[in-house]
Amino acid sequence: MSHLTDASPELIARVRRIAGQVAAVERELVAGAPCGKVLHLVAAVRGAVNGLVDEIIAEHLEAHVAGAGLTDEARAQGAADLLAVIRRYSK
Template identity: 85%
Template sequence: MSHVSDSKPELIARVRRIAGQVAAVERELAADASCTKVLHLVAAVRGAVNGLVDEIIAGHLEAHVAAAGLTDEARAQGADELLAVIRRYSK
């Protein structure tokens, strides 16, 4: 998965920001913050995770489905893998 390795520092930075957002949700829950504040924080976490998923999906498509020189078998495998992930994520 070279496409993930190539952007590893950026992806790790995104994951760390998401971890910080999740920690903020925990802090606010522990501090009995209003449900509105907690919901806004959770919505931000969800948006950040969706952005991360979008980036990884785009890289997968470029490297394992749309890249020039892939065999039909490799392209089909990349598409099947992506479909399985999308189905799991959308549940």
């Protein structure tokens, strides 16, 4: 997915924020925080990961499915790759 190289700084920053959120969950678990607080943090992590997935899926669609100049074979492969990820992610 070399097309992600253009957006790499933003994606890396987003992944680092998610890592920080996950670290906060760990800290709260170790500290014995109330489950409501931990659940709130975990929900935030899930939302952040969902946002990351949405962004990468959109970029994949633009580059590998709807991109101008793609061959039918390349377009079919891009669609198949995306379908496999969606099936795995939705489980």
